[in-house]
Amino acid sequence: MEQLDRFDREIIEIIQRNCQMKAEAMAEEVGLSASAVQRRLKRLREDGIIKGEVAIIDRKSSGHPMVFIVGMEIERDNYDALARFRLWAERQDHVQQVYYVTGQVDLIAIITARDVEHYDDIAAVLMAENPQIRRMHTNVVLRDIKLSLFVPMAK
Amino acid sequence: MEQLDRFDREIIEIIQRNCQMKAEAMAEEVGLSASAVQRRLKRLREDGIIKGEVAIIDRKSSGHPMVFIVGMEIERDNYDALARFRLWAERQDHVQQVYYVTGQVDLIAIITARDVEHYDDIAAVLMAENPQIRRMHTNVVLRDIKLSLFVPMAK
DNA sequence: CCTGAAAAGAACTTTCT
DNA sequence: AGAAAGTTCTTTTCAGG
Numbered sequence: 001m002e003q004l005d006r007f008d009r010e011i012i013e014i015i016q017r018n019c020q021m022k023a024e025a026m027a028e029e030v031g032l033s034a035s036a037v038q039r040r041l042k043r044l045r046e047d048g049i050i051k052g053e054v055a056i057i058d059r060k061s062s063g064h065p066m067v068f069i070v071g072m073e074i075e076r077d078n079y080d081a082l083a084r085f086r087l088w089a090e091r092q093d094h095v096q097q098v099y100y101v102t103g104q105v106d107l108i109a110i111i112t113a114r115d116v117e118h119y120d121d122i123a124a125v126l127m128a129e130n131p132q133i134r135r136m137h138t139n140v141v142l143r144d145i146k147l148s149l150f151v152p153m154a155k
Numbered sequence: 156m157e158q159l160d161r162f163d164r165e166i167i168e169i170i171q172r173n174c175q176m177k178a179e180a181m182a183e184e185v186g187l188s189a190s191a192v193q194r195r196l197k198r199l200r201e202d203g204i205i206k207g208e209v210a211i212i213d214r215k216s217s218g219h220p221m222v223f224i225v226g227m228e229i230e231r232d233n234y235d236a237l238a239r240f241r242l243w244a245e246r247q248d249h250v251q252q253v254y255y256v257t258g259q260v261d262l263i264a265i266i267t268a269r270d271v272e273h274y275d276d277i278a279a280v281l282m283a284e285n286p287q288i289r290r291m292h293t294n295v296v297l298r299d300i301k302l303s304l305f306v307p308m309a310k
Numbered sequence: 311c312c313t314g315a316a317a318a319g320a321a322c323t324t325t326c327t
Numbered sequence: 328a329g330a331a332a333g334t335t336c337t338t339t340t341c342a343g344g
Contacts, residue, residue, distance in 0.1 A: 004216065012217070015210040019174065022336070033314045038337065049216045055170040056207045056304055061159065062167070063309020069256060069263055086300045093307040098300035101224060108224055108294065112306050139263065145241045145253035149211055149304060151267050152248040154218020177321070188329050193322065 004049070007032055009153040011040055012049070016150050019053040056147070064094070064112040067141035068119050071105030073134045081132035088130055094122055105137060116140075159204070162187055164308040166195055167204070171305050174208040211302070219249070219267045222296035223274050226260030228289045236287035243285055249277055260292060271295075 004012070010030045014021060023034040023041070030037070044050045059065050074081045082100060085107065089095045097110040113119035119138075127133060159167070165185045169176060178189040178196070185192070199205045214220050229236045237255060240262065244250045252265040268274035274293075282288060 012210070012212055016212060017209065018207065019210045020208045024336080034337085035315075035339090036313060039312080042338090049213050050210045051213055052173065052211045053175045054172060054209065054211060054304070055167070055174045055205045056209060057167055057171060057306055058204050058206055059306050061204045062306045064306050067254065069254060082298070082300070089301045093305065095301060096303055096305055099222065099224060099294075099296045100298040100300055101294040101296050103292075103294040105294070107300070109301075114309060137258075139254075139256040139258040139260070141254045141256050143237070143255040145237070145255055145262070146244045146250060146264075147304070148251055149209070149302070150248060150251055151212055151214050151217045151219050154269060179321080189321085190323085190330075191328060194328090197323090 004153075007036075008040055008044065009155075011037060012044065013153050015041070015050065015053075059112065059144075062112075064114050064118075066113045066115060066119065067096075067144075068111045068113065069139040069141060070109045070111060070123075071137040071139075072107040072109065074106045075132045075134060076106075078132045084132065085130055092122075107133075159308075162191075163195055163199065164310075166192060167199065168308050170196070170205065170208075214267065214299075217267075219269050219273075221268045221270060221274065222251075222299075223266045223268065224294040224296060225264045225266055225278075226292040226294075227262040227264065229261045230287045230289060231261075233287045239287065240285055247277075262288075 007030050011026060014026050014029060023037045027034045027037045032040075041050070059067070074085070085098070089098050089109070094112050095109055096112055099108045100106065101108055111119065111122060113122055123136060123138070127136070162185050166181060169181050169184060178192045182189045182192045187195075196205070214222070229240070240253070244253050244264070249267050250264055251267055254263045255261065256263055266274065266277060268277055278291060278293070282291070
């Protein structure tokens with residue numbers, strides 16, 4: 001797993017915006033042949049630099065239009081509280097993102113739900129199945145302002 | 156834009172996990188022919204139910220390995236503060252996600268950066284260019300526990 | 311080792327039933 | 328909707344920096 005050159009970095013920025021773009025179109029943008037772009041994409045996938053390629057869907061069409069951002073406090077003396085929560089969260093489709101953070105709370109999660117009652121059910125299950133979680137502070141999302149997982153490439 | 160049937164919903168769940176999966180493989184999973192799956196994918200894209208298809212990359216390889224979750228308070232008497240912040244955020248590659256929320260803060264943003272100094276620079280520019288932002292509360296992400304934009308499809 | 315170009319293979323799109 | 332023909336894209340191969 002070596003250094004990424006200018007071409008790799010440009011390809012990574014492009015594919016983070018649209019991973020269905022044809023190799024030939026990318027080739028034109030970065031100044032390589034289509035074969036060279038394909039070879040680099042294959043290597044970036046194998047090396048785990050490209051971790052996955054996914055569709056972003058319209059939440060309103062999904063039947064789970066609501067989003068909640070939840071701060072949680074965990075028991076610090078519980079050594080593997082984090083690892084166990086990770087295993088739990090990984091299996092919950094409603095739990096979109098979880099971050100372990102510094103600050104007032106220990107964990108911040110982004111959770112989708114059908115409606116507020118549904119979120120209340122999810123929160124109850126979360127507390128019941130994760131006794132290491134002491135408290136939850138919920139923010140209701142009223143509107144998405146920006147939504148991506150894009151990461152810029154350092155020059 | 157009509158109702159989604161069982162096949163559409165299954166296809167949407169699959170493509171949210173892996174949008175490079177071949178139509179034939181999806182067809183086998185859902186119980187349709189490859190042509191039928193392709194036709195449905197085309198329609199889902201045209202109707203905006205599939206909003207985009209993007210690569211998820213390893214942040215550590217990007218040169219912007221750090222993440223900050225930022226709560227912000229805005230001036231409520233400023234009528235179009237939200238709209239103006241949206242336009243600003245849309246242009247900032249470091250600003251990955253922004254949500255307008257209820258609660259202690261008005262906006263929650265997820266921001267990537269090279270390191271803490273870089274984040275400090277970004278925060279300074281944010282405050283300078285968005286006078287409608289009154290205060291920022293920053294959480295440093297120590298570890299990703301789960302990371303996706305997956306939304307489950309209601310049954 | 312990595313490129314570009316051409317051949318071979320695979321996938322997608324269109325047409326027809 | 329499925330199947331087959333037609334088209335486009337990707338993968339492999341090969342010659343050359």
